[in-house]
Amino acid sequence: QRGVGGGAPPVLQSLLHAIEARGHGVLGEVRACTASLARAERALEAARPGDEVxxxxxxxxxxxxxxxFGHCHRDLQQYRAAAQHAxxxxxxxxAGCARSRLFCRVVLATARLGLGELEQACQLGAEAAHQASEMRSVRAVEYVRDFERRLEPYRDAAPVRGYRERVAALG
Incomplete structure (x- = not known):
């Protein structure tokens, strides 16, 4: 943000505040993350169609x-808010944003898992795994693997076994 200064277009300011929020979220800094998200939201609201971006x-x-917002709340383990934003x-x-939708679906699956909704989490995760199998994206595969690591404590539960069977069938 220092590099672009206060004269940056609102969309760019919003993007930079959102990136800052993600960093705070990963570090578990609730107050700083929330403040950055609020700045990102305000900046995006100030954007106009003719702005040069x-x-x-x-x-x-x-x-x-x-x-x-969904990613940040997931990282802060605020799963209800994460699910709402996702x-x-x-x-x-x-529909043209397949990769973005996949990332968001995994965030939603993780939020549902955090809320104790194992069956719904596994359903969403399986949908994301299927989508990831159809695209060439290392990042998409990483998202699915992260979700699978989060499933590990529930590995013996029926929904998780079903998830693993569905994913294994993808090849």
């Missing part, structure tokens, strides 16, 4: 911001 930031929109992001993302 760098090409690499043009896709950052309300759907992406909701996804960032669901919102999935609603807003178009």
């Amino acid at each position: 760098p090409y690499w930031a043009r896709l950052f929109d309300e759907a992406q911001l909701a996804d960032e 669901e919102r992001s999935l609603q807003l993302h178009g």
Whole structure:
């Protein structure tokens, strides 16, 4: 943010605040994460259609911001909020955003797992694993593997066994 200064377009400011929030979320810094998310939201609300935005930031929109909120709340183990934001992001993302939708689906699966909704978590995770098997994305595979690591404490539960069978059938 220091590099672009206060004159950066609101969409870019929002993106940078969201990235900052993700860092705070990973570190478990609730207050700093929440403040960064609030700044990201305010900045995106200030964006206007004619704003000049760098090409690499043009896709950052309300759907992406909701996804960032979901990731942050997941990392802070605030699973109810994570699920709400992930669901919102999935609603807003178009069908052409398959990879973004996959990441968000895994965040939602992880949130459902954190809420104790094992069956729903496994269903969402299996859908994401199926999507990941159809695309060439190392990051997509990493998301699915992270979800599978989170399932490990429940490995003997029927929904997890079913999940593993479905994923194994993908090849």
